[in-house]
Amino acid sequence: MKILHTADWHLGKLVHQLHMTEDQAYVLNRIRALIIEEQPDVIIIAGDLYDRAVPPKEAVELLNNTLTEMIFDLGIPVLAITGNHDSSDRLHFGSEMFRRQQLYLQTHIEGCTTPVTLQDEFGSVHFYLIPYMExxxxxxxxxxxxxxxxxxxxxxxxxxxxxxxxxxxRHVLIGHAFLAGGMESESEERLSMVGGTPYIDVDLFSAFDYVALGHLHQPQRVKHEHIRYAGSILKYSFSEANHKKSVTMVTLNGSGIDRIEQHPLSPKRDMIVKEGYLQEFLEGEDAGSEDYVHIKLLDEGQLLDPMGKLRKVYPNALSLERVGFLGNTTDTVRHIQERKKMSHLDLFQSFYENVKGKEMDENRREYIAEVIQSLMKEERDQ
Amino acid sequence: MKILHTADWHLGKLVHQLHMTEDQAYVLNRIRALIIEEQPDVIIIAGDLYDRAVPPKEAVELLNNTLTEMIFDLGIPVLAITGNHDSSDRLHFGSEMFRRQQLYLQTHIEGCTTPVTLQDEFGSVHFYLIPYMExxxxxxxxxxxxxxxxxxxxxxxxxxxxxxxxxxxRHVLIGHAFLAGGMESESEERLSMVGGTPYIDVDLFSAFDYVALGHLHQPQRVKHEHIRYAGSILKYSFSEANHKKSVTMVTLNGSGIDRIEQHPLSPKRDMIVKEGYLQEFLEGEDAGSEDYVHIKLLDEGQLLDPMGKLRKVYPNALSLERVGFLGNTTDTVRHIQERKKMSHLDLFQSFYENVKGKEMDENRREYIAEVIQSLMKEERDQ
Incomplete structure (x- = not known):
């Protein structure tokens, strides 16, 4: 049995205020071509189909077209779950009817312990669809x-x-979760920290022949060959500039994994970070590139409208960092970068300590953790 | 062939800030009982399934449960269209897959001239599903x-x-539109007035054996027995207090209409208007009624917290009008009532004339009509 494993589509995503719909449609079309070529027996989408609870209508249309095509034109069963970005209640609409068309979309814990069973020449493969849960x-x-x-x-x-x-x-688990040992990027939304950590120990999954995960945006194995994140279909922040995005193709034989291949995904526009002097960029050879660019300028003095000038050569330059500017000491830059990596709770604690001039006690910290948690749940349940 | 015709569910509707979900679930359950008893061959829902483009998740859940039950548990095909309150783009999700389960949900003009054809002992009945369109x-x-x-x-x-x-x-048309001669209530949202009027002449529909309409909230025939609004499933404003809500059951024989019956719908809580003196209400016999009440007080003098007092006997009193209060001359009341009936455009024109002290010229009127139109379209397309 050949399984195509993808995840973290984040349809409706905005990067620096820019809608990614066109880029997402492009890369989903590449996946379509791969499906036609490779003819997998089943397609897994391991959560975060949408980027938010109420996605823009263009995202709704793109998901509808993509799933309809997979089911009807390509005729391949789809197993999908909701991630922490999806609204389980909204995506539940129609799911009973979708099941009869071989689109299995699991949105709630209820019923998730009953597998979807597919057959191949070796017998039964049971797929367990575990949506993101608090x-x-x-x-x-x-x-x-x-x-x-x-x-x-x-x-x-x-x-x-x-x-x-x-x-x-044989048994395959589909989950949307943060496994201890997995590598984060900046663009994954922090999971709730209630109970201490968002991590799940990888050893829990030892009984499964393959574990198809979503949540972390970098394609990766976690401790074992058969426990894998497919990664997102696109780079969704400059912190992912060095990622190589892919979908994972898993072939099962009678006793378990036979082969695992990663098929690279080429985007319509890449997302890259470039460092150099303004003049170099303006005279550079790759001017006119449509890629999304984060530019680190080494120039030290004042510059007149550097972003305006850069956009003439890189129309999709999205952000600018003056790493060489005297006003930005290396310390400030490092400080900002550290902040970006902090959880909501740690950020609030740091703010509190800054304002009050003293440490936040454990009671307050717990209280705030609950507030953040309930706000995130509200956002998710919209 | 037996056809159940309903329309204007408006799931997610708020009346005086109050969610109608519980009342809607109740009355949809009554319709379910009627379906089990009467065993229609097909169910028509003529638009305004939801009350707004992005309905609350409780409304999404209720629509999902209701449609899933009609299709799977009751096993009856459903023909539905979007109305002016629905978002065509959002309701389009999954519609290809729904069709294979006999849920035909037409959301766009494209394809609406191709009928859904059902058979009975007399031959073919062609159903044309025309969604609300600008x-x-x-x-x-x-x-x-x-x-x-x-x-x-x-x-x-x-x-x-x-x-x-x-x-x-035989041919049945399903539409969501305002036919000239139909009786309005206050709770139907005005349709766009671009091109002069929102009205469609009833003679257009002469070729059809039955015309199943949605939009107007009062169940009614328009000029002919076989051209009908099913009306909304609940009273959605006090202007509908005198309506008798129902679903329409139409039986076709080999040559057209055989029988038309209206089955009354009893709500969980009625919506009524009561007029009298405060003291009468407080001592009245129907105290404790759960109905939604608009109270017209005849008392002339000042009263201390009349709404608070009334809510102790009518927990669901929603609004209060001091028709006898000296501060409210009959003229003021009539003036307010007239305003409520005005279109957005007429209201703006009246405001303009009030502020500027002169009439609005035709150019300005056309311009504002376009602005209102595009705002309403934006709201609808969300």
């Missing part, structure tokens, strides 16, 4: 107050699944 | 700059349809 969702679903962390939530789901697994068959 | 939509679809009014837009659609009609068969 610990509170699992606590409610399993009526177990001891579930506090993301790890415990996944453990509860997997305990239920493993009780029904048949060792003769 | 004249500009038809102008674009038919590449005909002469289409300026709503009437011309519908005429263009029907000319295309009539060219392919087979006189041996």
């Amino acid at each position: 610990p509170a969702d699992a606590r409610r679903a399993f009526e177990d107050d001891a579930i506090v962390t993301h790890h415990q939530a996944m453990e509860a789901v997997l305990t239920n699944i493993q009780a029904t697994m048949n060792e003769q068959d | 004249p500009a939509d038809a102008r674009r679809a038919f590449e005909d700059d002469a289409i300026v009014t709503h009437h011309q837009a519908m005429e263009a659609v029907l000319t295309n349809i009539q060219a392919t009609m087979n006189e041996q068969d």
Whole structure:
């Protein structure tokens, strides 16, 4: 059985106020070409189909066209789950009807321990579709107050699944989660920190022949060959400039993994970081490139409208950093970069300490963690 | 063939800031009971499924559950169109997949001249699903700059349809439009007035055996027995207090209409207007009623917190009018009531004349009509 594994489409995404719809349509068209060439038996989309709960209508149209084409024109079953960016309640619309067309879209914990079973010449492959969940969702679903962390939530789901697994068959898990040991980028939204950490231990998944993950934007294995993030279909921030985006093609034989291949995805416009002097850029050879560019200027003095000038040669220059400017000491730059990596909670704590001149105590920290958590849940549930 | 005709569900509707979801779920459940009892062969929903382009998630859930149940549990095909309150682009999601399950949801002009054909013992019945459209939509679809009014837009659609009609068969049109001669309520959103009027002449529809309409909230025939608005499923404003809501059951024989019946819908809570003195209400016999009440107080003097007092006996009192209060001359009341009936354009014109002290010329009026039109389209297309 040949499985195409992709994730983190983030349709409706804005990068520096720019809609990525055209770039997303382009790269989804590349995936379509790959599907026609490779003829996988099933397509997995491991969450974050949309970038937000109420995506713009262009994103709705693109997802509709893409899924309709996969199901009807290409005739291949699709297994998809919601990620932390998707609204489970909104994406649930029509899912009963979609199932009869072989589009399996799992949006809630309820029912996620029942697999979708496909057959190949070796027998049954059971796919378990686990949407992104908050610990509170699992606590409610399993009526177990001891579930506090993301790890415990996944453990509860997997305990239920493993009780029904048949060792003769093969099992694939589809999840949207943060596995300990995975490499973050800046563009993944922080998961809730209730219960301490957002991490799930990779050892939980030892019973599965393949684990198809979404959430982290860089394609990667986590500790084992068969536990993988497909990565996003596009670079969604300059922190991903060095990523090589791909979809993962997994072939199962009778006993498990036979082969894993990564098929690179070429974007319509790349997202790159360039460093140099203004004059060099204006006279440079790659002028006119349509790529999205973050420019680090080495010039030290004042410059007149550098962005305006750069945009004449790089029409899609999106951001500018004056790394050589005397006003920007290296310390300031490093400080800003560090801030960008902080969680909402740490940022608030730092703000609090700045304003109050003293440390935030544990009670306050817990309280604020809950507030942030409930705000993020509200945003997600819109 | 037995046809159940309903329209104007307006899921997600707020009346005086109050969500109608519970009342809507209740009345949809009554319709479900009617379907089980009457066993229609097909269900028509003639537009305004939702009340707005991006409905709250509870409304999305209710529509999903209702349609899923009609299709799978009751096993009856559903023919639905978008109305002026719905977002065509958002409701389009999944519609290709829904068609294969006998849920036909027509959201755009493109393809609306191709009928959905069902069979009975007498032969074929062709259903034409015409979603709400702006004249500009038809102008674009038919590449005909002469289409300026709503009437011309519908005429263009029907000319295309009539060219392919087979006189041996029966034909049903499903539309969401304002037919000249229909009775308005206050709660229907005004349609765009570009091209002069929103009205469509009823004679356009003479070729059809039955015309199943949505938009006007009062169940009614328009000039002919077989041209009908099903009306909304609930009273959505106090201007509808005297309506009797219903669904329409139409039976076709081999040559056309055999029988038309209206099945009344009882709401969980009625919406009524009551007039009297405060003391009468507080001592009245129907205290404790859960109905939504608009109260017209006849008392003349000052009263201390009349709404607070009334809510103790009518927990769902939604609004209060001091018709007897000296501060409200009958003229003021009549003036306010007249304003409520004015179109956006007339309201603006009246405001303009009030501020400028002179009449608005035709150029300005046309310009403002276009602005209002494009704002309403933007809202609709969200």
